Amino acid sequence: MRNFAAVPGRGVLLTAGSIAIAFLSWQVLSTFIFNPFLIPPPLEVIRTAIPMILSGEILADVSISMSRVLVGFAFGSLAAIVFGVLLGRLQLLHDLLDPIIELMRYLSPTAMIPIAVIWFGIGELSKYFLIFWGTFFIVLVNTIAGVWRAPIARQRAAECLGANQLQIFVLVVIPSAAPYIVTGMRVAMASSFMSIIPAEILAADSGIGYLLQKSSMLLQTNRIFVALLTICLLGFVFDRIFRFLVARTLARFMSFVAVT
Amino acid sequence: MLQLDKVRKVFPAAPEPYVALDGVDLEVADGEILCLLGPSGCGKSTLLNVLAGFERPSAGSVSCRGAPVRGAGRDRVMFFQDAGSALFPWLNVEENVRFGLRVRKVPKAQWAGIIDNYLRMVDLDRHRNKFPAQLSGGMRQRLQIARALAVEPAVLLMDEPFAALDALTRRRMHAVLLEIWQRTGKTIVFVTHDIAEAITLGDRIGIMSAGPCSIISKIIDLDLPRPRDLADPAVARLFNDIERLLAPDIARAEERAAH
């Protein structure tokens, strides 16, 4: 008998199986045990979802939420990387700012929603700001750690080979930090997906979070579940896209993570 | 070529500063292989870092060809034991060698020839498109050698470069290094804690005492033809002499490490 671990396509099979089992139990539980109004069965949810997809309603909400995530994430990452490599290199600046960073990183984007609304209103800017905020600290901390951990031997080797300080920094330290930076970005991406929802629930008139909020007010549990499923799917797809892009463009900087 | 005069190195430490080197005198002649042998923790790496210019001595002076050493210089290249972290893992074999040529602004037209030459010398020319993670430990060390030779330094400073390799690979690396040395006439300072390795490679062996306050307590001239076979009675006698010489210091180093 062949070992199941060796069957090709095993991962896909398992994933499909896992989802099928979950849907089946969900269907059974919500039909026979729980109140189907509180937990609508999956077939009901799908029936609700189809017109929402066809009318373009979901797509509109998804794209507005995603554009908020992407803009905030892109600027947050960029700012954090620039700032992080400087702080990682300039000890004095780091020691000066580190206590503040250590305190500020506990201010989650959710905690910043009320003040963001006052500063930026309920338009796009407040959402950009909140995602930026969440992304910035995660990527910053990881970037600093990456710069610090650039092996001293590698920097000295570069110095021996004739590199000046700027070259060591740009050609050796930053590439050495790349795996840490990318890991930070991936975590920040996941966290952006989590923070966009409360931001839109509390301070928006569009987006997936707003859809949740509106459906809740109208007691439309079917639509709430459609929104929740959409969030799961989006997070998953975005993480895969991110990993794919990293693998395509940064593979040579990532491959050595396992090597010392 | 290289000259150390009463070099002292003190590291700030709690509860009191740690005196790693306490008056090291050393002269390395052009084209020789000098092995530095001593128990671990005695300050071999520290001494090499001072020679490389990575660390400034707390007192005393270091010079290379009569000029005081003030920082890492283009004429001295350091080798590290952990090639995995010393190499540039995001560059392939060829690009690792090219790095030095690029930062030293060697004319582009010469790159291909230089890279070919040194990759062939260390027998890596068939692996030029591989990344360091795809190489064996011995190949990584050979890549370190090729990368260093490509910028044509006069001095190679080697810090236990083969200590992490298995015995067979290490023997092969000794042969590779000696052959390169005979061909290029580089000056080599080779740090090791392995007596057999020091005897295999060295023209002279500098014995370092256990820290703190380490010095070079004795220098041994090796007037033995290469290749040196440990089964040869003269070589075996030398091995035993050195072992006896080192024994009290190794015990001392062990005791200190146990604290």
Ligand SMILES: Nc1ncnc2c1ncn2[C@@H]1O[C@H](COP(=O)(O)OP(=O)(O)O)[C@@H](O)[C@H]1O
């Ligand atoms: N940067 C440093 N700060 C404090 N102590 C150090 C530092 N570098 C080395 N030492 C100490 O100096 C001694 C010699 O270290 P090292 O030169 O690495 O020894 P070896 O290479 O012979 O094993 C050790 O006891 C080590 O703890």
Ligand SMILES: [Mg+2]
């Ligand atoms: Mg050492």
